[in-house]
Amino acid sequence: MIDDVQDGHKVLVTGGAGFLGSHLCDRLIERGQDVLCVDNFYSGSRANVAHLFGHARFELLRHDVTFPLYVEVSRIFNLACPASPVHYQFDPVQTTKTSVHGAINMLGLAKRLSARILQASTSEVYGDPDVHPQPESYWGRVNPIGIRSCYNEGKRCAETLFFDYWRQHQVEIKVMRIFNTYGPRMHPSDGRVISNFVVQAIKGEPITIYGDGSQTRSFCYVDDMVDGMLRLMDSSADFTGPVNVGNPKEFTMMEVAELVLRLVGGKSKIVHKPLPADDPRQRMPDIDLAGKVLDWHPRVPLEEGLKETIAYFHKLFAS
Numbered sequence: 666m667i668d669d670v671q672d673g674h675k676v677l678v679t680g681g682a683g684f685l686g687s688h689l690c691d692r693l694i695e696r697g698q699d700v701l702c703v704d705n706f707y708s709g710s711r712a713n714v715a716h717l718f719g720h721a722r723f724e725l726l727r728h729d730v731t732f733p734l735y736v737e738v739s740r741i742f743n744l745a746c747p748a749s750p751v752h753y754q755f756d757p758v759q760t761t762k763t764s765v766h767g768a769i770n771m772l773g774l775a776k777r778l779s780a781r782i783l784q785a786s787t788s789e790v791y792g793d794p795d796v797h798p799q800p801e802s803y804w805g806r807v808n809p810i811g812i813r814s815c816y817n818e819g820k821r822c823a824e825t826l827f828f829d830y831w832r833q834h835q836v837e838i839k840v841m842r843i844f845n846t847y848g849p850r851m852h853p854s855d856g857r858v859i860s861n862f863v864v865q866a867i868k869g870e871p872i873t874i875y876g877d878g879s880q881t882r883s884f885c886y887v888d889d890m891v892d893g894m895l896r897l898m899d900s901s902a903d904f905t906g907p908v909n910v911g912n913p914k915e916f917t918m919m920e921v922a923e924l925v926l927r928l929v930g931g932k933s934k935i936v937h938k939p940l941p942a943d944d945p946r947q948r949m950p951d952i953d954l955a956g957k958v959l960d961w962h963p964r965v966p967l968e969e970g971l972k973e974t975i976a977y978f979h980k981l982f983a984s
């Protein structure tokens with residue numbers, strides 16, 4: 666099922682200076698591929714890819730994907746889009762533009778070049794799900810006019826565009842539904858639960874649980890996620906997805922807070938804050954398809970991945 670890796674072909678990574686994108690750039694360079702990293706630094710930073718500056722196979726271009734992009738590449742990973750609620754709700758109109766105009770431009774680029782293109786979609790397309798765990802066949806339960814809609818409806822429209830470019834223009838597409846992912850290089854103030862809890866525990870500040878902490882998420886370590894992304898991109902041409910990639914072990918936010926506190930130590934207390942609007946009650950991927958088609962299985966348990974993440978933030982604050 667897995668095609669040969671195409672060494673030497675230039676790969677475009679949009680959002681490449683972000684959390685996931687920077688890890689993907691690292692892995693592509695390790696595999697001997699030329700990487701063009703495109704980012705407007707909305708939520709990512711040059712620091713995330715600074716270690717690649719000067720590398721012969723790495724190029725960084727500051728560009729906003731809502732504008733056309735004319736470059737020559739053979740594969741496109743379209744990751745550009747803020748992923749944390751704090752960031753995507755800061756400028757919601759720009760968030761929708763990034764998903765929708767960004768998808769049109771990157772699909773137009775893929776069409777002109779006959780390049781294969783992978784879309785970083787999200788478990789948010791399922792909204793606040795009434796089917797649990799969520800298989801790819803589930804159409805979701807999404808509020809079209811809420812504060813999360815710029816993100817989840819933007820991503821849903823991007824999926825629509827991907828499948829229409831595939832049906833109408835035969836563009837080779839890969840749609841990946843990414844579930845909550847964490848690890849080193851998360852932005853310390855991006856507001857996502859793992860980075861918030863770890864940073865709060867390290868600084869001895871209160872751990873902020875939104876609501877009663879009984880809502881659930883399933884957390885995938887970044888290395889596992891990037892492995893899934895590469896497997897999907899390399900999968901046979903007739904496989905479009907959508908495919909769920911995420912770790913199916915489910916935790917309540919209270920359990921996550923307790924685990925982080927145990928691993929970091931310190932004296933932080935747990936405090937409760939109001940639950941944001943439209944916050945999904947539960948989320949857990951059905952990953953049968955990824956197992957069957959990509960032979961992908963998450964390897965890193967939360968405790969182990971948290972240790973790496975905690976070590977990263979300790980180092981960041983020490984420097």
Ligand code: NAD
Binds near residue numbers: 681703707745845
């Ligand atoms: P991130 O915010 O760290 O990275 C996104 C990157 O895209 C940033 O570097 C940002 O500057 C860049 N960007 C934003 N708008 C842009 C634009 N208009 N033009 C060019 N660059 C732009 O987030 P991440 O966690 O690395 O997420 C990467 C992708 O994966 C996103 O598409 C996100 O929706 C998806 N995803 C992530 C998760 C997760 O848990 N991390 C879950 C589901 C989906």
Ligand code: UDP
Binds near residue numbers: 732733771772774777
């Ligand atoms: N596009 C781009 N780079 C390219 C080719 C196209 O950014 O190399 C953009 C361009 O802005 C275009 C969009 O992608 O509007 C969609 O392209 P498509 O060919 O589907 O449509 P059209 O050019 O007819 O609008």
Ligand code: UDP
Binds near residue numbers: 750857876882918
């Ligand atoms: N959350 C929390 N405290 C925080 C940040 C988030 O309890 O400091 C909760 C949030 O309400 C949600 C869960 O943790 O129920 C995951 O939030 P995150 O923003 O990481 O991801 P998403 O909601 O997009 O899945």
